Amino acid sequence: MSxxxxxxxxxxxxxxxxxxxxxxxxxxxxxxxxxxxxxxxxALVLRVMxxxxxxxxxxxxxxxxxxxxxxxxxxxxxxxPRLGLxxxxxxxxxxxxxxGNTAFVGxxxxxxxxxxxxxxxxxxxxxxxxxxxxxxxxxxAATRASAEKELPWSELARKVATFPPxxxxxxxxxxxxxxxxxxxxxxxxxxxxxxxxxxxxSVGLQLRLTGVSHRLPALALGLSYKLFLVPGLxxxxxxxxxxxxxxxxxxxxxQAAMAPMVSAAILAAEHKLDPELAVLMVGVGIPLSFATAxxxxxxxx
Numbered sequence: 001m002s003x004x005x006x007x008x009x010x011x012x013x014x015x016x017x018x019x020x021x022x023x024x025x026x027x028x029x030x031x032x033x034x035x036x037x038x039x040x041x042x043a044l045v046l047r048v049m050x051x052x053x054x055x056x057x058x059x060x061x062x063x064x065x066x067x068x069x070x071x072x073x074x075x076x077x078x079x080x081p082r083l084g085l086x087x088x089x090x091x092x093x094x095x096x097x098x099x100g101n102t103a104f105v106g107x108x109x110x111x112x113x114x115x116x117x118x119x120x121x122x123x124x125x126x127x128x129x130x131x132x133x134x135x136x137x138x139x140x141a142a143t144r145a146s147a148e149k150e151l152p153w154s155e156l157a158r159k160v161a162t163f164p165p166x167x168x169x170x171x172x173x174x175x176x177x178x179x180x181x182x183x184x185x186x187x188x189x190x191x192x193x194x195x196x197x198x199x200x201x202s203v204g205l206q207l208r209l210t211g212v213s214h215r216l217p218a219l220a221l222g223l224s225y226k227l228f229l230v231p232g233l234x235x236x237x238x239x240x241x242x243x244x245x246x247x248x249x250x251x252x253x254x255q256a257a258m259a260p261m262v263s264a265a266i267l268a269a270e271h272k273l274d275p276e277l278a279v280l281m282v283g284v285g286i287p288l289s290f291a292t293a294x295x296x297x298x299x300x301x
Contacts, residue, residue, distance in 0.1 A: 015204020042168035044192030065129030072098030121251035
């Protein structure tokens with residue numbers, strides 16, 4: 001846990017310091033975001049999904065992230081306008097609060113708190129849940145929300161089908177019968193390992209806490225949904241289901257309690273969907289989740 005918190009905090013802080021140093025031009029985060037979405041994230045998806053061993057009993061862990069992403073749309077479209085939020089701000093909340101940081105915080109936290117059994121459940125929730133949602137529904141929603149005019153469904157489908165993480169997912173599943181050569185696996189591993197530090201650095205580069213006061217209502221709404229409402233409802237639902245192993249319940253609730261996904265904030269920024277709010281959701285949500293996620297886990301133990 002200390003190593004996870006140290007890595008995330010250091011990368012975020014380095015991004016903030018880099019922005020304040022004046023060494024990076026305004027808008028430099030865009031180059032990092034492009035590399036993350038077009039190189040690092042596809043490499044990670046290609047390697048991990050190719051190696052994933054899925055156990056049918058874990059289907060509940062895979063389904064939960066889809067449910068709370070689908071619920072995020074009506075939730076924020078109903079409450080967002082009452083706070084005076086624009087369509088872009090509402091979509092930024094849907095993307096960030098509707099997707100959890102189930103990989104870079106969720107997997108190490110699951111291993112540290114629940115051991116290898118919990119880690120196996122957490123991997124399914126991450127790869128067949130969060131990453132699939134990001135590559136399909138979230139990409140589709142971001143593309144549609146950022147379009148200046150209504151796009152035909154054929155055009156939207158084309159944009160999703162050509163989104164690099166989605167292509168990586170398709171290729172990884174198609175190649176599952178064959179193993180990757182060692183050098184290919186090594187290259188994918190090294191490129192994928194860049195995702196966490198670069199993504200947090202990019203968030204820090206865009207993070208401006210001086211503007212947090214006027215974004216507090218939107219921030220409170222988004223983080224209340226992601227850090228408390230979602231894991232609370234997931235816990236109640238899973239505890240009401242008979243026959244689930246305790247480790248499945250605990251790991252699924254822990255993953256549901258994760259802070260907003262960094263890649264989702266970058267997706268929002270890439271599509272000009274209130275990047276300031278999206279970055280604040282991650283920059284404030286990750287530190288808070290170090291306290292709230294173990295609390296949610298304690299409630300179902």
